[in-house]
Structure formats: structure tokens, C-alpha cells
Amino acid sequence: MSKHRQEIWENELAKCIKCGTCRSVCQVFQSVDDESYVARGKMRLVDAYLNNKINLTDGLAQRMSMCLMCKACTASCPSGVKTDRVFLEMRNYLAEEKGLSKVKRMAFTWLKYRNIFDFSLRFGAFFQGLVFKGLPDRNGRIPRFPIPVAGFNQRRIIPTLAKRPLRSMLPEVVKIDKPKMRVAFFTGCMMNYVYPESGLALVDVLRANDIEVVTPKKQQCCGTPIFTSGDFKTGRLLVKQNLTAFCDLDVDAIVAGCASGGVAWKHEFQTILEEDDEMLPVAKKLAEKSYDISEFLSKIELNNNFGRVEKTVTYHDPCHLNRGQGISKEPRDLIKAIPGIKFIEMSHADNCCGSGGSFNLSYYEVSRDINNKKVKSIGEVKPDIVLTGCSACRMHIEDGLFQSGLNIPVRHTIELLAESYRKQGVI
Amino acid sequence: MLDLKILRELEETLGRGRVKTDMESLISYSYDGTFQERLPDAVVKAHDVSEVSNIMKISGAYGVPVVPRGAGTGLSGGVVPLKGGIVLEMTAFNKIIEINMRNKYAIVEPGVYTNDFAEAVEKVGLFYPPDPASSKSSTLGGNVAECAGGPRGVKYGVTKDYVMGLELVLPDGEILNVGNMVDGETGWFDLPLLLTGSEGTLGIITKIIFRLIDNPEHKQTLLAKYDQVIDAGKTVSSIIKNGVIPTTLEIMDRTTIQAVENFLKIGLDTEKDAFLLLEVDGSKYEVAKQLEQVKQICLECGAVEVETASTKEESDRLWKARRSISGACGKINPTKIGEDATVPRSKIPEMIVRLREIAKKYQLKMVIFGHAGDGNLHPNILTDKRNSEEMERVEKAVSELFNAAVSLGGTLSGEHGIGYMKAPFLKMEMGETGYQTLKKVKEVFDPKGVLNPGKMFMDEEMF
Ligand SMILES: Cc1cc2nc3c(=O)[nH]c(=O)nc-3n(C[C@H](O)[C@H](O)[C@H](O)COP(=O)(O)OP(=O)(O)OC[C@H]3O[C@@H](n4cnc5c(N)ncnc54)[C@H](O)[C@@H]3O)c2cc1C
Ligand code: SF4
Ligand code: SF4
Numbered sequence: 025m026s027k028h029r030q031e032i033w034e035n036e037l038a039k040c041i042k043c044g045t046c047r048s049v050c051q052v053f054q055s056v057d058d059e060s061y062v063a064r065g066k067m068r069l070v071d072a073y074l075n076n077k078i079n080l081t082d083g084l085a086q087r088m089s090m091c092l093m094c095k096a097c098t099a100s101c102p103s104g105v106k107t108d109r110v111f112l113e114m115r116n117y118l119a120e121e122k123g124l125s126k127v128k129r130m131a132f133t134w135l136k137y138r139n140i141f142d143f144s145l146r147f148g149a150f151f152q153g154l155v156f157k158g159l160p161d162r163n164g165r166i167p168r169f170p171i172p173v174a175g176f177n178q179r180r181i182i183p184t185l186a187k188r189p190l191r192s193m194l195p196e197v198v199k200i201d202k203p204k205m206r207v208a209f210f211t212g213c214m215m216n217y218v219y220p221e222s223g224l225a226l227v228d229v230l231r232a233n234d235i236e237v238v239t240p241k242k243q244q245c246c247g248t249p250i251f252t253s254g255d256f257k258t259g260r261l262l263v264k265q266n267l268t269a270f271c272d273l274d275v276d277a278i279v280a281g282c283a284s285g286g287v288a289w290k291h292e293f294q295t296i297l298e299e300d301d302e303m304l305p306v307a308k309k310l311a312e313k314s315y316d317i318s319e320f321l322s323k324i325e326l327n328n329n330f331g332r333v334e335k336t337v338t339y340h341d342p343c344h345l346n347r348g349q350g351i352s353k354e355p356r357d358l359i360k361a362i363p364g365i366k367f368i369e370m371s372h373a374d375n376c377c378g379s380g381g382s383f384n385l386s387y388y389e390v391s392r393d394i395n396n397k398k399v400k401s402i403g404e405v406k407p408d409i410v411l412t413g414c415s416a417c418r419m420h421i422e423d424g425l426f427q428s429g430l431n432i433p434v435r436h437t438i439e440l441l442a443e444s445y446r447k448q449g450v451i
Numbered sequence: 452m453l454d455l456k457i458l459r460e461l462e463e464t465l466g467r468g469r470v471k472t473d474m475e476s477l478i479s480y481s482y483d484g485t486f487q488e489r490l491p492d493a494v495v496k497a498h499d500v501s502e503v504s505n506i507m508k509i510s511g512a513y514g515v516p517v518v519p520r521g522a523g524t525g526l527s528g529g530v531v532p533l534k535g536g537i538v539l540e541m542t543a544f545n546k547i548i549e550i551n552m553r554n555k556y557a558i559v560e561p562g563v564y565t566n567d568f569a570e571a572v573e574k575v576g577l578f579y580p581p582d583p584a585s586s587k588s589s590t591l592g593g594n595v596a597e598c599a600g601g602p603r604g605v606k607y608g609v610t611k612d613y614v615m616g617l618e619l620v621l622p623d624g625e626i627l628n629v630g631n632m633v634d635g636e637t638g639w640f641d642l643p644l645l646l647t648g649s650e651g652t653l654g655i656i657t658k659i660i661f662r663l664i665d666n667p668e669h670k671q672t673l674l675a676k677y678d679q680v681i682d683a684g685k686t687v688s689s690i691i692k693n694g695v696i697p698t699t700l701e702i703m704d705r706t707t708i709q710a711v712e713n714f715l716k717i718g719l720d721t722e723k724d725a726f727l728l729l730e731v732d733g734s735k736y737e738v739a740k741q742l743e744q745v746k747q748i749c750l751e752c753g754a755v756e757v758e759t760a761s762t763k764e765e766s767d768r769l770w771k772a773r774r775s776i777s778g779a780c781g782k783i784n785p786t787k788i789g790e791d792a793t794v795p796r797s798k799i800p801e802m803i804v805r806l807r808e809i810a811k812k813y814q815l816k817m818v819i820f821g822h823a824g825d826g827n828l829h830p831n832i833l834t835d836k837r838n839s840e841e842m843e844r845v846e847k848a849v850s851e852l853f854n855a856a857v858s859l860g861g862t863l864s865g866e867h868g869i870g871y872m873k874a875p876f877l878k879m880e881m882g883e884t885g886y887q888t889l890k891k892v893k894e895v896f897d898p899k900g901v902l903n904p905g906k907m908f909m910d911e912e913m914f
Contacts, residue, residue, distance in 0.1 A: 038785035038837065042484050043777060044524040048564070048587040057496075057542055059523065060479035068488075072478045083475040102778015103785075104714070 028299065029113050033070055036110045039103045040067045046097040046107070051376050052090060055393045060087055063097035063107045070114055080121055088114050090387055092380030092394075093252050094343040112252065112295070119254030190220035194239045198227055203236035205324070208275040210266075210289065210314075212282035213245045214415030215436075222415065222435075225442035226281050226317055228451045233327045242269040246288035251296050260301075263293045267306050278314045281438070283344035283414035289314035290349060316345060317438055318355040318413055331447025332364035333440065335408040339367070340398065340421060340434075341374040342414030355413055355437045362444045370401040379420035395424040403430060410434045453492040453536075457513050461495065461537075464505040470495050480538040483523040483530045485872055486786060486836055491518070491532040496540040500618070500626060500657045506539060507655065507901075508624035516904050517622075519651040521561065521593030524585045526789055527870030529597065529650050533905030541592050544657060547571055555663045556615060556632045561592025561656045565599075577663040580607035583866070584774050592656050598648035600866035602699035602773065605824030606732075607664075609866060611647040618658035619646065622897045632660045645892070650868050651903040653896040667732035670698070671742055672766035674758045675749040680704050680725035680807075680819070682753030684800035687727070687823045689748050691796050695741055700824030701728040701773055704803075707780075707820040711772050714779035719772060723755070727823070728773055730766075776820050784816060784833035788845055792853055793827040794861035805855040806830045812851075813844040827865035853879065869907045877907060 046063035047053055053062035060069065066087050072078040091111055098108045190211055207230065215223040227237050244262045251259030270278060280286040293307040315323070339356060346352045352374065360367050378384065378394030398421060402410055410425075410432055412418055418434045425432050445451045453472075461470045471477075471494040481488040492515075497503045510517045516536025523530050532538055544560035547568060551557065552575050559568060565586040572579045582601035583589055589599065595617070600609035616630025629642040646653055677683045683702055690697065703711070703726045712719040719726075727749065731741040746757050760766035780787050794802045803819065806828065810817035821829030830852060834845050853863055853876045863873045863880050878886045890908060893900075 038835065039781055041778070041781045041785070041787055042482055042486075043781075044484060044522055044585070044588045045778070047522060047524075048566075058476075058479075059540075060475050065479035068478055068482065069475060072474075078474050078478065081475065083473055087475060102714075102775055103781030104778075 025117065029117065030074075032106075032109060032113055033074060036105050036107070037067060037071050037074070039105045040064065040101075041103050042068075043102060045100055045102055049096040049100045051094070051096070051378065051394045051397075052092060052390060055390045056090075061090055063101070063105075066091070066111060067105070067107065070110060080118060085118050085122065088118060089253070090383070090390070092343070092376050092378065092383050094376035094380060095347040096343070096376060099347045109295070115252065115254035116256045117254075119256070124253065124255055188220070190216045190223040191239060191241060191243075193220060193224070194227065196239060196241060198231060198237040198239075200231060200234055200236045202234070204234040205276045206236040206238065206274065207277045207279045207320070208270055208273050209237050209239045210243060210246070210270075210278055210280045210285050211239065212280065212285040212415065214419070215281045218419065219415050219436065222439055223281055225436070225439040226279075228442045229317075229321070229438055229445065230279070232445045232450045233321075233324065235324075238273055238275055240269040240273065244269070246285045246292075247296075248284040248288050248292065251292070256296050259296050260298075263288075263297060263307070264303050267293065267303050267310065270310060271306050276313070277320060278310060279317050279320050280314065281317055281436070282416070283316065283342040283348065284416065286314065286316040286319075287344045287348035316349055316351055316354075316413065318345075318358055319349070319351050321358060321441075322354040326361075327445075327450065328361065329448050329450050330362050330441075330444040331449075333362055333444050333447065334364040335440075336366040336368060336406070337409050337411055337440070338370045338402060338405045338407040339373060339437070340370070340377060340402075340410060340412040340417055342412055342417045343376050345413045346374050351413075355411070358437060358441060359411060362440065365440075368405045368407065370405045372397070372401055375401075377417045377420050377424075379416050384420060391420070392424070392427075395420060396428070399424040399428050399430065402432065403428070407432060409440075411437045411440060413437050453515060454513070457509065457515060458493060460509050461493065461506065464509070465495060465497075465502060480520065480523075480530075480540070481532065483525040483528060485526060485528040485531065485870070486788075487528055487531050487871065489531050489533050490535065491538040492535045494538045494540065496543050498543045500620065503539070503620045503655050503657055504624040504626060506537065507620055507622055510537060510901050511623050511899060514899055514901060516901055517655075518903050519592070519596070519655045521590030521596070522564070522585075522588050524589045525593060525597060525870065526791070526867040527597070527650075527864065527872045529593075529868055529870045529903070529906060531871060533871055536901075536904075539655065541655070541657075542590065544592070548658075550575055550577070550663070551632070552577065554632065555665075557661045557663055558632070559591055559659050559661065561590060561595070561659060563591050565589050565591055565594055572663055573666065576666055578666040579613065579661060579663055581610045581613060584777060591659055591661075595647050595656055595659055596649060596651050597868040598866065600822065600825065600827070602701055602730075602822055602824075604822055604827075604866075605700050606696045606698045611644060613662045614643050614647045614659065615662050616660035617643050617646055617656055619654035619656050621654050622899065622902050626657075627654065630660060648868065650870065650906055652893060652906055653902065655902075667698075669735050669738045670730055670732040670766075671738050672760040672769055673729045673731075673742060673745060673749075674760070674769055675727040675729070675746075675754040676720060676723045676756040676758075677725040677727070677753060678723065678755050679753060680803055681800050683725040683727050684803050684823070686749050686752040686754065687799050688797045689752055690745060691824070693744070693748060695731075695744050695748070697741070697745065697824065698730040698732045699728070700822070702726070702820060702823035702828070703728070703773070703776070704819040706783075706816065707776055707818045710779040710783055710818065711775055714782055715772060715775055717768055717772060720756075727754075728769055773820075776818075780818055780831060780833055784835055786834045786836040788832040788834060788849065789867070790830050790832075790849060790852060791821070791827055791865040791867045792830070792856035792861060792863055793825060793865035794856055794859045796824070796826045798859040798861065799823060799826060799828070802826075802828060802855065802859055802861070805859075806852065809848050809851050809855070813848040815841070815844060815848055822865070825865060826861065850876075871905055874905075874907055874909050877909070 059065040247259040247262035378391040384391035480494045518532045520530040542562040544562035548558040583599040816833040
């Protein structure tokens, strides 16, 4: 085992005072009500492993993988234990020592064949029938093959895949007369394959602000679903391809359209690259100019020529935006800036929606249980739409709302902004 | 290892897969908020009273220890299964059965989380005062079993002041109901009172009847700052002597203030030697009057600055500081040996002097904070359990600290209970007669010594 990893474990373990505060925030724990699934229990399991009291059992692996990586425990821990880091390292260690679980391996080797995937998806109509089984009411599909992040479960519905991926529709550079700024757009998989309309909205909003948008064709999945399940090796491969695709661009900022992508660019690329990797300085440098789209918009002088949108809306905090990047106020401010909008806060807006990257892939039942609470909070508000800043959350909440018979659409915050600009004829 | 026969019998009563013996589960139920860990032989979660009763019958028949467990946030080691056996998890008893607004009582199951209950009560306009700092994660069963207290104790008392009745399963599996929902008054021995604070050594609590009270109309928070911690101690004695009863009266010494500020960064004045955090409640008129009186006393006793929180946000900020202490200390040194030895309020200044001397003598980092209004000072030693040389000094310091408390007429445990941590000192506090009396009570309830052995009593042969 690497010394670095051992040190991380030992330091964090020494800090855990076993106070049990994490029990009050961990949604997985609250769903299963079993101490071995809460951060405190998992910390003890890591400790037991380090002290040779337990082997790398399937049971241990199960505890480590049944975690949303939502950072709720990390954020609430009074001792500042970096639980997320401890578990991530353990997942990686397990993958190294024991190999990845089968389902995950299937999803992730797929990723390396990105081009084939793109190609197939471009023939969506044909391909869809092959990969997805339509639901009787045609409202959604059940995937027969896994797709990144969306996961693979016979019961979960996912929206109809885009006919064409976002990046195949966007030119490498969206030119602007006399641009005020130039930014690079990191789309993330979900915007690319599932919700290209969010991506187009994002580009439109930047355009409305006289910002030139570069969308590098060679960008890849951010790697989050891969390295969080322990496969640092494939993860590193993707990280490096992304860094290479962005490092020579002449841009003022890198803007991420999804919460996980933002955390990845800001923090996780650096976390998973090895200490002596020559790309590490590049990751550091680019991290400094990486922003989530809502954060970026709150930092510029925003074109506030907004058109009226008469809607009641509420907002769900994605874990990777709120706890991952400390961004919760910015999207709310953007939403409230639009005339006509009635914003109602849902209860526990910052609770995880239960998606958790590939979590819902393996633990659909628990994930649904957690999501039901989210659906309940939304139901109490009765909004016209739910807004959020992460497409994975969007998909999981849409799934939940649909299964509960609630007909409320979920949208990326940026789509509301685009709609408002459109009403005013700005774009 | 438990005999396979016993495990099979347990599984037969509970159902397949309900008796966990995998290493992952055993490790996860081997601890609480203290530092010792001991593996149980099995972990089971009961869903209703009859299951608890059946488990106790089996345990009784074979003499297998049973340790009831709430959330495992205890600070005296109550749920650490010192002698192995079965950890009986009570968190599935999670229903608030009734909140009676007219007669102001509630019937709840022991696995309900304290804060959830307090919120539900508040929703209907009533008040359940006990508020341990752990309220978001501790269970009501654990609160009753430890007789938990909290900042509001000065005015509103502790958990025992709200327990009117209990349903418990005795070690032989029989079900006992004590108290009532009329007034909790019993013509006979006050068993609810005896069982509150029994730390899972006399019976398994399966239902609780709590007294509720009216919500106070107004509240106001005040912060007094001192250059000398002794002056803060004097203020406490003086406030009580003058007949003012604040809702809460909390003390934080310099090291505590610094730790919290480091952790929260909310602009606390880290130059001061001590803070007193006070809250008064009542009608608008009463609040204003008390506040003025308290302010006066603080200044007379040497406070250099007195601040009143004018907005809810401001008072929330101050209380957040108080609630974060425990964790903030963890940032200084990883191991926190917390004690809750308590002294009469008039002895607070003296106790503070002694505590500081002890810390100095053994060269240890000590923070003092707590419910000063109750004389409960929560001296906490911040150390690192991996440093065995220092741990030896800690042990000596703790022993001296208990001695100091008892010699000032105080008690070992204000609220965290005895558990295994303070068991060695129980005799010192109770005296021989007191100790033997306690033991006889234990024998009446649990003659075979199957319930939570190793806690409170040290005598190896039986408990
Ligand atoms: C950060 C932190 C702050 C704290 N602040 C305070 C405070 O301000 N005031 C305070 O008083 N305490 C405080 N505590 C201590 C602790 O939270 C309390 O003692 C609490 O009452 C324990 O509840 P629990 O559900 O975690 O019980 P556990 O730790 O699970 O159990 C405690 C004891 O109760 C017994 N028990 C549990 N359930 C039952 C049952 N159903 N029947 C019979 N016996 C049972 C157990 O056997 C054990 O002996 C704090 C702890 C922490 C970690
Ligand atoms: S909240 Fe932090 S210190 Fe407390 S038990 Fe959980 S991980 Fe440990
Ligand atoms: S990251 Fe989320 S799911 Fe995982 S242990 Fe922490 S709180 Fe629970």
C-alpha cells in the first residue's frame, strides 16, 4: 500500500472522535438503519483493516460502495474528518486489490470506446430500439446497456437519448463579434448524450453576454463515475485526455455545465493524479480558472435584459455543487433575478437526491427510498418546474417524480435563463 | 463466540438473517463516543416488545449478556459490550405514539431521535426542554437511560424531570409498566425515577411517557466576556444567589473559545479568558427585567463586556458556537477525554482553579466548557491516544479531577452517566453503604447479571 494513502487514513482516523454526528445526515444510513453503513462505522472498518482485524472482505467492499459520495458527512463532521477522501482511497485500494465489480467494468470500458458510442447515438432512432426497451406509455426507456452515470437497472427509467450528442451539434468555436471574453465549455457526459438542450441553452446564455465559447471536441467524460468507484487507472487516463484537450486553449475560463464536472476540474483531477505526475501542475493551473456555470455568471457583469417568465420554481442543491464547490447562493440569485418567477424553497433542498453517480446503479432500492424524500419535498412546494445544476440529479429526480405520478419537469438552471433571454429577444 | 445453539434459537424467534455475526457488523457495534472498543458476539435489532421479551428470555436461559443500544453517542461507554454477548439495537422503536396537547404529555418509543421529538412537540405549541448537544443524533431511550441534560437544565431540569412513565422489559422477559400519564406520581417507590439513568443495567426501555410544558413566549441571549475565568465562575454563583434563573448558563474558557473560532470562523473574541452565554425566557416584561438584572451582576463580578443578541441570527450564531465545541476540540488533538464531573454552583470558581492546576501539573491541554448553571464544567483533556506516555498522565489527571469534584461536595457524573469509564470511581462517591445498596437494587432487577455487565459496578464475580 502506498505510504501516502496510509498517511491519509491514519490522520483522518485519528481525528474521528466517534461522536455519531454523521448519523444525523447520512441518507444511506437513515434508509438502512445500520451503523456499519454510516461514516463512523465505515471509518472503524478502515481502522480495523489497518490493524489487521479484518480482511478486504466482500462485506467491507459492500459498505464502501454503498455510499452516495454526497459529502454530507464530511460537511457536518465537527472534527473535520475528510471522510470522502478516506472512502475514495478505500474504493481505489479495493479495486486495485480485488478488481472492479462486473457491472461497473462493463460501463467503464465502454467509455473508452467513446467514438463508437457517439456514432451509435447519432443513429439514435435506430439504436434506441436496440439498446432501450420503451415503456408502454412511451414516457421513458429502460436501458439494456449501461451508459455512463445513467447506470443500468431494469427498473429505472431514463429519458429518451438525444438524437445527436451535443458536441456533434456545436462548432468547435461559437464566434462572437467583439467578444468580451472567451471561455472553454466542458459539457460532461449527461449534457452531451442525454440533455443537449441544456448545453445549447448554456451556450446561448454565454452568447447573450458577448462571450465566445470554445467546445473542444477531444474532451472526455470527467471520470468521476469511474474513479469514485475505485478505478483510478482509467480515471487518470480520462483526466489526462481532458487536461490535454484544454491546456493549450487561449481562454479566460473553463466553464462546467455539470456539478460533478466542476468538482472534478477544481479538485478531483488533482486528487487522483499521482504525486509525481507531470500533468499535476497543469491540473492545478487549470483548476484556478475552472467555474461552475452559475458561479461564472455571478462573477461577470450579467446582461440583465431578462424577459418575464411567470412560473413557480424550486431548486435542488446538487451535492457536488453545494458541498463539493460551496455554491448554493449563486444559482438562487440567478433564478430570483428573473422577473415573474416565484421562488419557493423546498424543505431539505440540500439533501442528496439519492443518485450518487453509480450508486443508483447498484443500489436502486435504497436510492429510490432516498429519492422519495426529495420527491415529497418537491410535492409540498407544487412548483411548475424544479431547477438544479446537475444533470444526474435531474435524471434521478425526473425518474422519481414520474414514478410517483407527479408531472413536474426538472430543468437545468441555465435553461430558465435562456428562456428568459429568448422571451426578450436577446437570443 | 456464542454457542451455535443460542444463535439458532435467536434466529428462530426473530427470523432468518436477523442475527448478525459478520465481522463488519460486530466491529460497527463495538463502540460509542468513548475510546474503548469491544466486539459483541451478535447484533440484533428488535422491532417490537415481544421480540425484546423473547431475546431476554433466551439471554436469561443461557446467561448471555445483552447491551441495549440507542444511537451509540454515549460518553461514558454505556453501549460498549465489555463482556461480549448481544448488542440489542433499539432504533426500530421509532414512533411518536401520541402527543396529547390537552393533558400535555407524549408517549414515544425509545428509538425516536431527540431533536425529531422536540420539533414535533414544538409544532403543536408545546415544549420538551432537555436538549443535549447531541440531540440530532441521540435517541430518547439513550437520553432516559443516561438521564441526559443540556444547557436548559438550570431552569428546566434534566431528562428525569420529564419522565412520567416507562414500559420496560425485564431481564427475565417480563414486561413492566411504571408511572402514568396523569402526573407520573406514584404512591409506591418512584420506579420511573429509579429507572431513569439506569444505563441499560436494569431493563430494556420500550416506551416512554414524557411530561410536556408550555412554550415560553420570549427568549433573549446574552454574552458576557471576561479577562479572568474566575470572575465568570463568580458570576454564576452570584446569579443563582440573587434568585435569577436563566434558561441556560454556559461557560467557555479561553482554549475553548480559540478552538471554536478556529473551527467556525464566526468572529469570536479570542483574546478573552472566558465567556458566559446566558439565555432568559418568559413574558416580554419578565425577559426585559431579568436581562437587566443579569447584566448588572455580570458587570459587578468583573465582566469586561456584555453583549445582548438583538436578532435571531445573532443568537443562533452564539448557540452554534456552543454546540460546535465538542467537534472543534477534535481539531486540536485527536483524542478527547471528556468528563462531566459536577460541583455545587457556589464551588465553581474553586473548581476552575483546581482544574487549571491539574492540567498544569500533568502538562495537559484542557478545555473547560459546559453547563455552569448546573455546576457541570465539562473539563475535557485533549490528547492523542497513540501517545501512551501522555495517556498515563491523562489517567492520573482524571483521577485527581474526580477527587477534586467529590471533595468539593460534587458528583462524578452530571449527565453522561457512569458506564465503564467512571465505574472505578463509583465507590469513592457513594461510599461503601451506598455502593452496596445500588448493587442490591441491581440484584433485584437482574439477579443473573445479564444486562449490560461491566457497567457501573466493577465487581468481577457477578457484574
Ligand atoms: C457530541 C456529543 C455531545 C453530547 N452532549 C451531551 C449533552 O449535552 N448532555 C448529555 O447529557 N449528554 C451528551 N452527550 C452524551 C450522549 O449523547 C447522551 O448520553 C445520550 O443520552 C445517549 O443517547 P444514545 O441514543 O446515543 O444512547 P447510547 O449511547 O446508545 O446508549 C447510552 C446508554 O443507554 C442505554 N440504552 C440505550 N437505549 C436503551 C433502551 N431502549 N433501554 C435501556 N437502555 C438503553 C445503553 O445501554 C447505554 O448504557 C453528548 C454526546 C456527544 C457525542
Ligand atoms: S461526524 Fe466525524 S468525528 Fe463524528 S463520528 Fe462521524 S466522522 Fe467521526
Ligand atoms: S458520503 Fe453521503 S452517503 Fe456516503 S457516508 Fe457520507 S453522508 Fe453517507
